[in-house]
Each structure stands twice: as C-alpha cells, then as structure tokens.
Amino acid sequence: MMTDTFRLRATAAFVREHDAAALLPFLLPELDGLETRALAERCRFSHAALVVFPPDPETLRAELAASGLLSDQAPRPSVVVRDRLAERHRRGADTLDVTILRPPVHGPDGVHRTVEVFVLPVPPGSDLAELARHERANEDEAHVAFAVDDPDPLVLHGLRAILLRRGAVPDGGGYNPHEDATVFYFGTPQAKVRYQRLELYAPGDHRDVLDVHLGPHADQPAERLLRLLTGAWTTQALAAAAELGVPDAMDTRADTDVADLARATGTHPDGLARLLRYLAMLGVVAWGRDGFRLTELGALLRADEPHSMRPLALLYAGPFYRSFAQLAHAVRTGRDAFEHTFGEHHFAHFARHPELADLFDRSMAASSRMFEPVPAHPVFDSARRVVDIAGGNGALLGRILTAHPHLTGVLLERPHVLAGARRSLAVAGCAERCAYVAGDFADVPPGADVYVLARILHDWDDDRCREILRHCADAMPAHATLLIVERVLPTDGAASLATAWDLHMMCNVGGRERTLAHYARLLDDAGLSLVGHRSLPLDATLLHARRTARPDVTG
C-alpha cells in the first residue's frame, strides 16, 4: 500500500512537470491540434488532486513538509468530494469531515499551481480505516484540473462539447458555496496518464451549466453499468453493418436516404433505420437532413478502404465472439477459451479452415498501420538482409523492403500462410528480393543483419517465448539486431489497448501482453539484451534487442 507521503510527492511531481497543451492529448488522445489549442487557450492546468487520511494534524503537517508542500492558508470545507465519498461508502455526508488544502507548486514555466489535498482525518481505531484503504488503492477521487478563467456559460458549454466529443464522459460535479466555485468532472477512459478523471474548475456559480452536465440521471452508477453491459451489442452492430455492406453503400460527404440504403444493401428499411440510429450513437454514422452520412470512423469498415477494419469486425463478432462467451472458463482454469470452445488451438483451427485463415491474415493487415514508422529505424541503413519470423502475410516485410531497395528479405511462416504472403509481396513489387521458408520457429535462418518478431511473443507463454527467442539468438550473428513489435502493458494503471489485448490473448490464444521489464527478462534469459524502445501507432511499441556480449573465456 502506498503511503500518503509517497502519493503527495508523486502528485506534486506530476503538477510540476506538465502543462495544459501537453497534458490534454494524453488525457483525450482523440483531440486534434485545433481542439487542443482551443482548450489550452481557455483552460489552465491548475492542479492535481488526491485525498489523504492522516491520523492527526501533526502527521499531516509532517507528510506535507516531507513532500515539499507547505501552505499557511486555512483549510476550507469540501462539499463535492465529501458527498462523493459519502455516497460511494454509503455513509452520511455529515460524518465525513473533509477539508481542502491547496499548497502551491510551480509548473515547468514557473506558473503558480497547486496540489489539491482533500483531507479526511482517520484517527487510530476509527471506523473509516476501510474507506481509507479502499480510496488509497483505487484513487477514485484523483483527478487533474483545468481552471477556466473567464467562465461565461457559452465558454463552459463549448469546452464541455469538445471534451464530450473526444471521449470524455460526464462524471458528476457540484457547486461549493464555501469557495463560490463550480466543478465539472469528466471520466477520461482512454487516458494515457495515470489520471482518468478531469475537472473543469470555474470560479462562480454556474449551476445552470452544471444541471446540463449532470443530466437527470447522469450520476447513477446503474446507468453507467447498463452502458458497459451492452458492449457485446456494439461489437455485433459494427459487424452487422460491415457484413451487410452498409458503410460501402454510404458516402462521407453526402447524406444517404434510409430507403435507398435499404434497397442497395438488401435489408429491411425499419431494421436498417434502427441499426443506423444505434451506429449514430457510436459515431460510426451521423444524422443528416436527408438520411445518414458515413463518418471517418465508419469509413474504416468499408471493404475497399486501405487498412480496412472490416475483417477485424467479422472476426471479433464471429469466432472470437463465441470464445469470449467462455471468458470465465479462461479465468477459472488459466486455459484458453478458444480451445475449450472449438476443440483445438486457434492457429490449428484456422489452418484447417482456409476462409478463417484468410480472414485472420486480413484482420492482421487491418492494424498494420502500427508498422508505419518501423522502416525508418536506423538499423536498416547498414543492413543487407532482413528475416521476418512468422511474418504473416508480409505486410511489414513489404514496407521494409519498399523503403530500402538495397535490402533482401526472408519470410518464415507456416506453409498455409505463405501463398498469401507471396501474393502480397508481389503486389508490393518486392517478389524478386524476397525468399520464403515454410517452417517453424526452430527454422530461423542464420546470417542476417536484422530479425523481426512482430506480434508473435504475445501469442505464447513465457517458456515458449524463451524458446523462440533462443532460436533467434542462435541464428543471429554477433552484430545482428532483433526488432520486436508488441503492445506493452503500462505499469502505472494508464488505460492502454494492451490491457484489453491481454484479456484477448488469455481468452483466445493462451498468450499474454507484457510490461517492458517482463520482455527485458525474457530476452535476458535467451542471451539477448533490450537496448531501446520507441512507440508506434495503435498503442504498440518497437523493442530493439541485440545479442548479449559474452565474456571472452578463451583466455
């Protein structure tokens, strides 16, 4: 359990190191440059907040002093956080004596900021000990706050609209008469920093805007849970649209009439209208005056879109949907649910069903935009030969060979995958510079300069990964490089696609996503060293490893 001093120090360091323009895109990765600028012009990053639970005032003073946080201001009563704690822990608000301190901290540019410290005394033997334990572990009240200096209602409505459009979710708020200030809380579920709540802090009484923010039922956990529970319907609605060719028959620049769309897709007009209404809620299509328009998001489901995500939609709503229904089996037994559902491992199952193998290969290509920056890695400049181990349909090798005409490539894959790889490398114009090896991880060809393992290690448990990495290390000359593409699990609780894919790997493959330290250990065990890493699109990371130099024992 983290001590309050540690939590105070970490919060103060965060406030010191960040500013609004840099922080906002981490909280809401979908913000575009214009929106970030509009927000940063009207909102200052003012503080990060936490709740502490000192046994007595002396301990609190000592903890604040040890964290470099000193304030001679008198504490003010908290209303909003007190009420939230009371509701979460089913206690009367008047039994919680929560006060607010705001010790100053200087930001990177010397500007005045604060750490907002909510203080709830928990004397020894108090019945609040369990509440304190829960709150320290979950940090439900931790948030970062942006102060709005000129908060007229129009500005507040405009700021809310941008935040909501980019994935923020209303998460309560309130008016504190002791401070004459209104706060608006938002959840930021996509955040790439440890804070998944954002506060707009507006001096003055803005309860009219707050009423809109809170909505009639917005603070009901039951409503939030209902929204979460319908996730399966989202997967199926997206896949149904893709299967029926709805995005393919729509336009991103003009509205399409529902009756026309029903004719074009061979669907029932009422059924289609209802599906479209749901898709509009997801942002996949948008309501227009004359029907519905396809959005940029929805266009990714078109069959002819470069990097089309249609195959992924069909896979996730098809075989992987059936196996996800058995997730509890995977959690209970530690064994993958795909094998439990289909009677064999997914690689073997797909190998026996060519239409599924094809769907799988095309769905891997759907997210191959994560490879875009890989060919720019400097290791390719001095290399001559590259081996892509289990390179799938050759999407990555094709990019590397296209960017570096001096290179030759080898693609190692299972025999049934090679035909597709040959075709796509021929389309990429790299056929003459590429050789193919039909085989297993044990057949990694020796003597190349760069070896690539993209989205392979997460398919396997640690023992099999060590084995695969040893095959690589054995094949690698002393100067060679191994590049690994994976989604790396964050260690600070930040939201990441890796966390979702870790569940997918457990359920469907029997593998796992890993932290950077975990990869470093596996490499080390195989005689390799992690020497660098850089981030890639779609929450992926490129790890760079070399053979570990062995001490010269020839003496």
Ligand SMILES: C[S@@+](CC[C@H](N)C(=O)[O-])C[C@H]1O[C@@H](n2cnc3c(N)ncnc32)[C@H](O)[C@@H]1O
């Ligand atoms: C998740 S895909 C990744 C493909 C490619 N590297 C990419 O990122 O697009 C995993 C690949 O491992 C291959 N594979 C599975 N078992 C293998 C084995 N024993 N030896 C070689 N390749 C294998 C599969 O055929 C599949 O193409």
